[in-house]
Amino acid sequence: MKTVLVTGANGFIGRNLVATLSRREDVEVMRIDSKNSLEELAEYALKADFIYHLAGVNRPENTEEFITGNLGYTQYLINILSSNQKKTPILLSSSIQAEQDNPYGSSKRAAEEAVFAYGHNVGVNTFVYRLPNVFGKWSKPNYNSVIATWCHNISREIPIQVNNPDAEVTLVYIDDVIETFIGSMDDPDASYISDYHDISRSFKVKLKDIEACLVSFKSSRHTLVISDLKNDFERFLYSTYLSYLPENDFGYDLEMKHDNRGWLAEFIKTEHSGQVFISRTKPGITRGNHWHHTKVEKFLVIEGEAVVKFRQIEGEETLEYPVNGLSLRVIDIPPGYTHSITNIGTTDVITLFWANELFNPEKPDTYYLEV
Incomplete structure (x- = not known):
């Protein structure tokens, strides 16, 4: 059993890391956040076999807090280990801002140097990650993440500000961060x-492309056209x-088209993978009696009992396929x-239906003919 300390455990990265580590039977997780005292930090640090040092300050009330919150806190942790002859590997979550000559960047760079010096002095592994913009669940909106802020605002129809749409940002996804961090340990x-x-x-993505994706996600509840999520970035976004x-807006209603047969509702549409819809059909009722030149479909009865019939449009033989909700058959x-x-x-x-293309009323490719 490995005992792991996570500082900044209630932050964006910390919460995701703890959630993953806590599922492991070979790891015991100790958590430190802003509510814990320095004495508690010292106690946990001396018990740890590996330390994820994620705590830090990036939005202080005054610039002096950058040094105390980033370098000072890191140095305190290192001093506790060194004075007790502890050789505990440390992974430090830093920032690409450490390359900048500003109070925040300087404090992060100083924290990095302190960790490197500790590694040299006691001969133990240290891992310093200069992270670019990290995105994913649990990041705080209107704080320091453009993705979190835009997701929060667009989902609530709050305007966003895009100063330079063609600006390109480098992003890493939270699951990749956690996987890489745990791999180091x-x-x-x-x-x-x-x-x-x-x-x-x-x-690397342009701001205008991020905005376009998020707006399309928002509108998909009304158009039902969802992005094909053709690459990992779109899927993660x-x-x-x-x-x-x-939390009061997880659900949305579909339009149900009622008639004497029952009802039918479109569920999901995609530009490249067709669409899914669902129907309820009353006893004795028949749907269909049409054919297509190119469009293809799949039928799946999930409740009730039905028969699907086919006939070549120039043929006379009728084919029958019985289906029911007790034995799922596509x-x-x-x-x-x-x-x-x-x-x-x-x-x-x-019945669930899938069609390989969106319905186009100007070119429906649907022709009435009784089976």
């Missing part, structure tokens, strides 16, 4: 004293956006076959 061959380390993957939805609908689905049971039939 778990590496049995680690031998690092004064090296800077990078996250396994980063993304969508997950991040949803984590900022107001039926492919090829082009060139007129097809229908009939409720042959005594209860309503619930």
Whole structure:
């Protein structure tokens, strides 16, 4: 069992790290945050086999707090270890701002140098990560993350400010950060004293592209057209956006088109992967009796009993496929076959449909013909 100390445990990165480490049976996690005393920090530090030093100050009331909160706190931690002859590996979460000549950057750079010196003096591994902009769940909006702020504001229809839409930012995703951090601890061959380390993957994205993605995520509840999430960044950004939805706004209604057959509702649409919709069909009712040149579909009955019928548009033989909600069976609908689905049971039939393209009323590719 490895005992791990996480300072800044209630911060953005700390919460995600603790949530992951806490699932491991071979790790005991000790947490330090701003509510803990220096005495508690000392007590936990002396018990730790590995230290994630994530605590720091980046929005103080006065600039002097940069030194006390970043360098001073780090030096206190190191002094506790050194004075007790403890050789405990430390991973420091720093910032690319350490390259800048400003009070915050200077304080982070000084904290880095203190950690490197500790590693040299006692001969123990140290891992210093100069992080770019980190995004993901639990980051604080209107603080120091453009992604968090924009996700929060756009989801609430609060205007955002984009001074330079073509500006490019370098981003890393929180899950990649956590995976990389834990990998440093778990590496049995680690031998690092004064090296800077990078996250396994980063993304360079223009602000206007981030804004466009987030606006499309917001509008997808109304248009039902969701991004194809064709790359990892869009997928991670969508997950991040949803984590900022107001807690009273997780749900949204679909338009249900009612008629004498039951109802039908579109669920999800994509530009490149078609759309999904769902229907409720009353006993004895038939849907379909049409065919397509190119459009294809899949039918899945999840409740009730039905039969799907096919006939080549120039043929006479009718094919029948019985389906029911007790034995899930997907039926492919090829082009060139007129097809229908009939409720042959005594209860309503619930069916999921997928089509490989969005419905275009100007070019529906749907032609009536009874099976």
